[in-house]
Amino acid sequence: MDASSPSPDPGATSGVSNPAQRCGLIAIVGRPNVGKSTLMNALVGQKISITSNKAQTTRHRITGVRTVEEAQFVFVDTPGFQTKHSAALNRSLNRAVVGTLSDVDVVLFLVEAGRFGMDDAKVLALLQGEGLKHKPVVLIANKLDAVQRRTDLLPWLKGMQDRHTFAEYVPMSAHKMADVDRLFAILKPYLPEQPWYYDEDMLTDRSEKFLASEIIREKLFRLTGDELPYTSTVVIDKWEEEEGGQRRRISASIVVERDAHKGMIIGDKGERLKRIGSEARQEMERLMEAKVFLELWVKVRSGWADSEEHLRSYGYE
């Protein structure tokens, strides 16, 4: 409450009782490409994590915060549960998923409405494992808009009921705002009554530096299409603020595994790298409300995805 508030005593009764504050952690899990990032961005109301048609682009844990009336929802976006690759990177990612889930109040398990494959089953098995058994899990049957025959959905939902006793069954589309609003109402009772963790207008607790690297990564994946393996990463090498924060000088490296990938990113006469840099710079300027000078490098670091040591130095724990 701000100091100029007319109310002399915020705790005073005025005939209308103020509901107690609620606050809780919510994790969003599901196989790659089911729409986790899309849903979190819709829930938080601002783009803070990258989305892409390319599977497995979400590797960092990202927190988004949304306060609706008395309830504060703190969202944790977990990396896609890795099933295809077996490098150290994936072990690290799976550890991150389990670590994230153990301390949340409710888990949103995303699947595509009408579909439940081996990859979904692996994520569900993880949720049914030791330590997570009693956690409320809400089944989100996403991409409802893409379902041709809605009548097929009822038997499918019944089948899902047999697989796990979910706390709620929510067929919806992350692209539809009305569905997203309804989800807030459904989730509210799962948040414990306790004071908010963040200011009401707080959207993310990740640093600008982290968001900058995510923006570069998003442009990288968007502009290289499916050619680039998901193991490419971005490291911020230099970050300088000038003129009281009005100007940023940022130098970043895109780290790839092979020379061929380097060529792919640089493109003909450097055109593609130039475009990645220019689009990333513009988005950073909008986000940071400052002038940005961005220098981008492409480095080849062979086999980094298999080395625990490299993972640590790039910030994956």
Ligand SMILES: Nc1nc2c(ncn2[C@@H]2O[C@H](COP(=O)(O)OP(=O)(O)OP(=O)(O)O)[C@@H](O)[C@H]2O)c(=O)[nH]1
């Ligand atoms: N038709 C439809 N498409 C959706 C919906 N939600 C997400 N998508 C699309 O599904 C694709 C994948 O969405 P993401 O949000 O990147 O998926 P993700 O689960 O975060 O993917 P990873 O980062 O690979 O784990 C994108 O092309 C989205 O636009 C939806 O409700 N309906």
